[in-house]
Amino acid sequence: MAEEEVISPTRALVSSPRTDRPRQLAAAALSLSSPRAARAVLSAGKRFYKTDFYAVFPPPENPDIFTEIREDVHAQKKKVANVPYSLAAMRQLSPFIDDTIDLLASRLTEFCPAATGVMTPGGGVSGTARGGHVDLGAWLHYFAFDVLGEVAFSRSFGFLAAGLDVEHAIRTIDEMQRYNGIVGQIPEVDYLLRRNPLWKWVPALDPSNALITRIAIEEMDKRRPFGGEKSGLGGGDANDDVGMLGGAGGEGRRDLLASLIKGHLKEGSGFSEGDVFAVAHGAIFAGSDSTASTMQSFFHQVLSSPRVHASLTAEIEEAVRTGAIAAEGNVEWTEAQALPYFQACLKEAMRVRPAVGLNITRRVPPEGVEIEGQFFRGGTRVALNGWVLHRDRDVFGQDADIFRPERWLEDEEEARTMERYMFQFGGGSHVCIGRNLALLEINKVIPRLLRDFKFELMYPNRELKAKATFFVVQEGLEVYIEKKSSAKA
Numbered sequence: 001m002a003e004e005e006v007i008s009p010t011r012a013l014v015s016s017p018r019t020d021r022p023r024q025l026a027a028a029a030l031s032l033s034s035p036r037a038a039r040a041v042l043s044a045g046k047r048f049y050k051t052d053f054y055a056v057f058p059p060p061e062n063p064d065i066f067t068e069i070r071e072d073v074h075a076q077k078k079k080v081a082n083v084p085y086s087l088a089a090m091r092q093l094s095p096f097i098d099d100t101i102d103l104l105a106s107r108l109t110e111f112c113p114a115a116t117g118v119m120t121p122g123g124g125v126s127g128t129a130r131g132g133h134v135d136l137g138a139w140l141h142y143f144a145f146d147v148l149g150e151v152a153f154s155r156s157f158g159f160l161a162a163g164l165d166v167e168h169a170i171r172t173i174d175e176m177q178r179y180n181g182i183v184g185q186i187p188e189v190d191y192l193l194r195r196n197p198l199w200k201w202v203p204a205l206d207p208s209n210a211l212i213t214r215i216a217i218e219e220m221d222k223r224r225p226f227g228g229e230k231s232g233l234g235g236g237d238a239n240d241d242v243g244m245l246g247g248a249g250g251e252g253r254r255d256l257l258a259s260l261i262k263g264h265l266k267e268g269s270g271f272s273e274g275d276v277f278a279v280a281h282g283a284i285f286a287g288s289d290s291t292a293s294t295m296q297s298f299f300h301q302v303l304s305s306p307r308v309h310a311s312l313t314a315e316i317e318e319a320v321r322t323g324a325i326a327a328e329g330n331v332e333w334t335e336a337q338a339l340p341y342f343q344a345c346l347k348e349a350m351r352v353r354p355a356v357g358l359n360i361t362r363r364v365p366p367e368g369v370e371i372e373g374q375f376f377r378g379g380t381r382v383a384l385n386g387w388v389l390h391r392d393r394d395v396f397g398q399d400a401d402i403f404r405p406e407r408w409l410e411d412e413e414e415a416r417t418m419e420r421y422m423f424q425f426g427g428g429s430h431v432c433i434g435r436n437l438a439l440l441e442i443n444k445v446i447p448r449l450l451r452d453f454k455f456e457l458m459y460p461n462r463e464l465k466a467k468a469t470f471f472v473v474q475e476g477l478e479v480y481i482e483k484k485s486s487a488k489a
């Protein structure tokens with residue numbers, strides 16, 4: 001590598017000049033900014049395996065799909081988990097996502113002036129000339145968590161009902177992710193800190209005390225012995241597929257936990273009880289901040305641009321008028337797919353502010369590899385970051401730095417090319433397993449909120465506060481809110 005220069009990871013990502021030349025992060029660690037190179041690294045079968053950065057994420061003794069760095073073991077676990085995460089399986093759980101959306105809409109209605117005219121639950125005064133106000137970002141966060149509770153355990157975590165971060169569960173997860181993100185850069189340090197046996201003697205640091213972990217443990221225990229009615233498998237057959245399942249968890253439904261237990265009964269030690277727990281529990285960690293962050297970015301970007309906001313609102317109003325989307329109640333996945341401008345706004349939000357803020361890291365296969373005319377030695381760590389890759393001007397245009405949804409609608413061929421180089425869900429054998437769920441809930445909830453409420457940023461010139469733990473955790477999406485007179489429910 002000619003002209004190698006050692007610079008810090010942060011500087012490499014934030015301030016590296018536009019160039020396709022890999023930037024050195026440390027000895028044998030390079031940051032790649034070329035989307036084409038990223039595609040080569042993240043393609044299935046290329047044998048760029050995860051680095052030990054991921055092994056820091058707990059529980060190290062029983063890795064889930066995200067934290068498992070042994071590629072063959074990962075493949076085995078992912079095969080089982082792919083079944084309940086399919087779009088078909090997720091759509092079967094749609095009614096429970098719908099209930100959570102109803103609850104979100106009704107909680108947001110409490111902030112609207114006509115509903116109360118007095119103090120709102122968030123402490124904001126409603127009934128002002130501009131409507132009530134609400135920290136929409138926080139409520140989207142509660143929503144993302146409660147959906148995961150329903151999908152994984154047939155049980156809401158209760159954030160929307162309480163209207164707050166119950167037992168500081170969200171903060172706890174963010175703090176853990178912050179630890180993982182920092183210590184993951186030098187994984188050996190984990191042995192001195194969290195993996196140090198002395199930590200077990202400090203109750204506040206015992207993860208089993210945390211709300212989400214406690215609920216996951218309780219739900220596992222409730223369903224024992226596995227295979228009976230209580231596990232959600234009664235009436236089913238260990239070999240049937242998702243479409244024909246009898247019985248289910250919770251109130252008679254087949255949730256993620258029930259499907260994973262079924263996978264365990266079928267695969268035995270190939271997918272152990274520990275794997276059932278780790279995968280169901282890990283879903284909450286991987287799926288909450290990521291989905292919330294994506295929705296927060298969407299709203300902030302759209303509401304920051306009066307032109308985009310007006311076009312999107314017009315598209316939704318027209319769809320209601322023509323009957324393309326329901327005038328009341330929940331919006332279906334297929335209805336949202338028929339809103340091209342909304343889809344363009346969503347892709348554009350995931351392009352300019354992808355939810356993963358830290359590097360996705362992989363190790364070059366032992367024999368080394370040539371990518372775009374450059375040879376990478378075996379064992380070199382390569383780092384990829386959507387915030388850099390998605391701003392490539394060759395792929396996304398000279399105005400790649402700005403939020404302009406129209407770029408997705410101008411030329412079908414170019415849109416297909418841009419789509420190929422989007423990495424908001426990673427890629428290859430480690431592509432996000434929860435993307436169907438995330439997209440399903442986002443496609444259902446955002447058009448409904450835009451149909452039923454008017455939003456306006458309280459601080460139009462203020463950026464969201466963002467910190468990258470692994471995901472980009474954001475704060476500050478405060479809006480004026482008003483119920484539209486046309487909203488029926």
Ligand code: HEM
Binds near residue numbers: 286291354359433437
């Ligand atoms: C918009 C929301 C989401 C975004 C942007 C997102 C993004 C990502 C990305 C970029 C990766 C790859 C990370 C890497 O290779 O280092 C990933 C992996 C993963 N995601 Fe998501 N995610 C989202 C939602 C979810 C949800 C809802 C779940 C689960 C309920 C989930 C579970 C996972 C898991 C288990 C992995 C590891 C997959 C593997 O290594 O095979 N994600 N996600």
